[in-house]
Amino acid sequence: MDAWDEIVKEWYPEILSKKSYPLKISKHYTSAQRWEIYERLTKNQRALVNKHRRYLIQSQFLEENYLLATDWVFEDFKVNPFFRTSRRQEKLFCKCGRELKVQYIVKSQKTGERLTLGISHFAEHLHVSENVASSISQGMTRVDLAMDELLWLKQQNCPFPEELWQKYHLALMYNNRLKQPKIPNKKLYLRVAEFREAAFPIYISDYQALQKEIDSMYRQTQLEEKTIHVKKTDFFENRTSAEINTKAFIETYQIFLKKDLSGIRTEDCQLTKLPDSYFQELLSLLRKVKHFPPSLAEKTIQEFSDTPQGRWIQPQIYKLILEKYLLHGFKEVFFYEIPRPMRNGLLRVLKKEKEAMKSPLKKENQRNTADSSEKKSVEEWLLVKKQASTSTRKRAFDVLQQLEGLRKEDPSINKVLHDYYVKIKEKLFDDGDTSG
Numbered sequence: 268m269d270a271w272d273e274i275v276k277e278w279y280p281e282i283l284s285k286k287s288y289p290l291k292i293s294k295h296y297t298s299a300q301r302w303e304i305y306e307r308l309t310k311n312q313r314a315l316v317n318k319h320r321r322y323l324i325q326s327q328f329l330e331e332n333y334l335l336a337t338d339w340v341f342e343d344f345k346v347n348p349f350f351r352t353s354r355r356q357e358k359l360f361c362k363c364g365r366e367l368k369v370q371y372i373v374k375s376q377k378t379g380e381r382l383t384l385g386i387s388h389f390a391e392h393l394h395v396s397e398n399v400a401s402s403i404s405q406g407m408t409r410v411d412l413a414m415d416e417l418l419w420l421k422q423q424n425c426p427f428p429e430e431l432w433q434k435y436h437l438a439l440m441y442n443n444r445l446k447q448p449k450i451p452n453k454k455l456y457l458r459v460a461e462f463r464e465a466a467f468p469i470y471i472s473d474y475q476a477l478q479k480e481i482d483s484m485y486r487q488t489q490l491e492e493k494t495i496h497v498k499k500t501d502f503f504e505n506r507t508s509a510e511i512n513t514k515a516f517i518e519t520y521q522i523f524l525k526k527d528l529s530g531i532r533t534e535d536c537q538l539t540k541l542p543d544s545y546f547q548e549l550l551s552l553l554r555k556v557k558h559f560p561p562s563l564a565e566k567t568i569q570e571f572s573d574t575p576q577g578r579w580i581q582p583q584i585y586k587l588i589l590e591k592y593l594l595h596g597f598k599e600v601f602f603y604e605i606p607r608p609m610r611n612g613l614l615r616v617l618k619k620e621k622e623a624m625k626s627p628l629k630k631e632n633q634r635n636t637a638d639s640s641e642k643k644s645v646e647e648w649l650l651v652k653k654q655a656s657t658s659t660r661k662r663a664f665d666v667l668q669q670l671e672g673l674r675k676e677d678p679s680i681n682k683v684l685h686d687y688y689v690k691i692k693e694k695l696f697d698d699g700d701t702s703g
């Protein structure tokens with residue numbers, strides 16, 4: 268069990284006890300059993316099964332070229348699940364009027380005329396050979412056998428694999444944060460989402476394909492040795508948008524993974540990479556509109572999208588960026604909800620901005636250091652000077668004191684004292700030059 272299993276189990280304790288998905292089936296039903304299971308399905312489930320039957324029949328007709336010699340092409344089929352029961356139901360008929368359980372509809376390529384018929388009357392009504400008619404019949408049996416897998420899973424009460432589906436969404440979130448993301452299989456994703464909507468078990472091959480996608484994304488996460496922290500709230504928000512509009516979600520997701528501008532640029536943009544000046548402008552614009560009322564913020568961004576630079580990117584991308592920015596600011600999650608080239612560009616200029624902010628600070632610090640060392644040396648110098656002058660003064664006072672003492676005994680000292688006083692006066696009251 269990998270780390271993602273643990274996260275999903277922590278977030279979805281209610282699906283902990285689900286048993287593992289079947290690995291293969293070998294069961295095939297008789298026609299009667301098949302219709303019995305089919306009849307018990309809900310309307311949505313029947314629509315889902317019909318859709319897949321239609322797809323299989325279509326492929327069978329195309330691959331085998333049954334109607335190559337004719338003007339007819341297979342168009343559709345209809346089922347009356349309550350054929351020959353007392354339930355009121357729209358009845359289905361062959362061209363000859365025979366009531367049918369399964370009705371095939373073919374269309375003329377030349378005239379557009381439609382013809383309805385049962386599987387056993389292809390030879391009669393379409394004038395194909397008996398051989399071709401029996402090939403068609405065999406082909407339709409192959410379709411039945413392929414459909415048995417779904418009916419069998421349903422019969423086993425095998426639920427839609429919700430745990431795997433959630434784990435796949437978690438994987439998609441991690442994948443979006445990788446340097447080398449995997450492009451998910453859109454068809455697979457949409458098919459599985461349809462089964463989920465109808466609360467139906469999925470094909471075993473689809474289950475395995477989903478598992479493979481998850482595994483490859485997990486491997487890449489480990490390969491990049493990136494510790495990615497996906498928050499529960501981000502995950503649930505993401506999951507909700509996937510549930511609201513599955514198709515839009517996977518299409519957007521795929522476009523947003525692209526490193527180049529192909530998914531988001533307009534015809535006006537001939538560039539392969541947008542310049543930093545563009546992102547700087549967008550960045551300052553976002554900061555500016557942050558406290559604007561929403562309508563004004565929208566208008567301002569719209570105006571930017573009409574400038575020669577702004578026209579490089581599709582207007583709806585700006586709308587999305589603004590929406591996510593107003594919601595999250597420049598938090599990590601904001602960058603993961605916008606297209607990759609926009610994410611990388613904005614992060615690049617933000618990083619440069621940070622570095623630029625740091626470097627004048629550095630210079631300031633350096634100047635401060637220079638200043639302080641200078642200041643320090645001045646202080647030391649002043650201190651030395653002060654000490655020097657103090658000692659000079661002290662010496663002078665000492666001399667003056669001695670002369671004063673002597674003056675009392677010898678009045679001639681008066682003149683010596685006066686001369687000395689005149690000589691040192693300047694030095695005594697001047698902190699400046701002490702060299703003397």
Ligand SMILES: [Zn+2]
Nearest residue numbers: 361362363388
């Ligand atoms: Zn007929």
